[in-house]
Amino acid sequence: MAERGHGSWYFDCAVPVLPGRRERLRRGGYPTRREAIAARDALLGDGITATVEGWTMERWLRHWLTTRTRIRPTTLHSYRIHVENNLIPRLGRLRLSELTGRHITDMITTIGATNNRYGRTPTPSTLHRIRAILRSALNAAIREGMLRDNPARYVEVPSPRRPHALVWTVQRVEAWQKTGKRPAVAVWTTEQTATFLGYVAKDRLAVMWWLIALRGLRRGEAAGLRWTDVDLDAGVAMIEQQRIANGHLVTVGPPKTAASRRLIALDRHTIRLLRQHRRWQRAEHRAAGEVWQDSGYVFVAEDGAPLHPDFLTRRFRHLVLELGLPPVRLHDLRHGAASLAHCAGVDLKTVQAQLGHSSVVLTADTYTSVLTDLLAYAAEATAQLVLAAAARNPGHRHGKTKSAGPAEIGSVKRPVTRHCCRDKGSRQSRPRTSHQRPTKIKAV
Known part of the structure; x- marks a missing residue:
């Protein structure tokens, strides 16, 4: 420097950014050459600091997304939306090494108080998902040796609650007609489901609506069902694949989970519907001629x-609106299928297998709304159980005997039945009574 105290010193060095990769790093603003050398040596001496210095949160999150090659396209799309819309705008300018739990807590608080495009604040499930995505990205940085700890693991987020499906009872339908408000997850009653299926009987996809409503297929499973997966003679259908929508792009992949790859039993009425559907499809094939695409799908x-x-989804919404039934989502037909099966007397383990769940807890907590018919049956069965017990013990009906207090219960004498003595050849009979003998209770 020509003049003492004029300007500042900087250093330029190559640092590792990822295993096997290095890049140039430039730092400045040091008043003396000695301080610049000391800062450079300190940076190169700490391997983690040298690695992480070149990474901002924005750069790391985008790089992390490129490494997620083994997840479903729809999952990757969801990750990218949360990274671009929530994480990068609020954390992107921070260096990876500067991120703290306080930054993440402030971000979650801000997002939780901001309305989304629907004019509502994000649900706890959304906040939990955002933190989970960030935590996964930071765990990847730890595996690469760029961080020692994950600050996202200590951040508290409101626990998400799985929405419970509500049945469209008469009272709820009337409230919806007056206010326009509907439950987040709702299912039709048995009569409402029958009304819908009767209305769509002439629809080209009538058999598909039937399968979803009664057998609980997901929309991607119904769209991906092939004729090679259906054995009408044996009365079964195999769920082997699904069609997955990612915007305009549709991909074919395995079912959602390993348990979703399952065998669906077909009743005789469904078999007749599928045979008729196949005849109609062949007629459409002949009418279309060369324009027909022989895709091999059932629908x-x-x-x-x-x-x-x-x-x-759009077709189902249009049919429901046209019919005037209370609104449900297409996926809510899957909820209703579980409830209908349970109401018909099918045990939860079988319902779990029908829906392709990995745990019966998920089936019980989410997909089995208690229909009114089942509630009425349970109430009637409970009352009949007590009334039948009272009929077997008429002598102990309320009002005929003095009720014993807590201290007298242990001292109540057991009723004694006297037998008439009979001599040889005697035809004496026991005296008739106006009621049955009290039931003998043996001590255990």
Whole structure:
């Protein structure tokens, strides 16, 4: 320097950014050459600091997304939306080494108080998902040797509650008609489901609506069902794949979980419907001629092309609105299928297998709304149990005997039955009584 105290010193060095990769790092603002050298040596001496210095949160999150190659396209799409819309705008300028739990807590608080595009604040499930994505990204940084600890693991987020499906009773329908408000998850009654299925009987996809409503198929499973997966003679259908929508792009992949790969039993009425559906599809094939796309799917468009899962959602919403039934989502038909099966007397383990759940707890907590018919049956059965016990012991009915206090219960004498003595050849009979003999109770 020509003049003492004029300017500042900087250093430029190569640092490792990931295993096998290095990049140039430039730092400045040091008043003396000695301080610049000391800062450079300190940086290179701490391997983690040298590695993480070149990474901002924005850069790391985008790099982390490129490494997520073994997840479903829809899951990756969800990750990218939360990274671009929530994480990068609020944490992107921080260096990876500067991130603390306080930054993350402030971010969660801000997001939780901000309305989304629907004019509502995010649910606890959304906040939990955002933290889970950030935590996974920071865990990857730890595995790469760029961080020693994960600050996201200590951040508290409101625990998400799985919404419980509510039945569209008469009272709820009237309230919905007056206020326009509906439950987050709702299912139809047996009569409402029958009304819908009767209304769509002439629809091209009538058999698909039937399968979803009674057998609980997901929309992607219904759209991905092939004729090679259906054995009408044996009365079964195998769920081997699903069509997954990611915007306009549709991919074919395995079912959602390992338990979702399952065997669906078909009743005789469903078999008749599927046979009729196959005859209609062959007639459409002959009418379309060369335009027909022989995709091999059970449910196709008018030219034989596979169905987009989003089309099924839109078509179902249109049919429900046209019929005037209380609104439910297409996925809510799956909730209703579990409730209908349980109401028909099917045990929860069988319902779990039918829906393809990995745990019966999920089936019991989420998918079995108690229908009114089942509640009435349970109440009637409980009352009949008590009334039958009272009928067997008429001498102990209320009002005929003095009730014993707590101190007298242990001292109540057991009723004694006297038998008439009979001589040989005697035809004496026991005296008739106006009621049955008290039941003898043996001590255990």
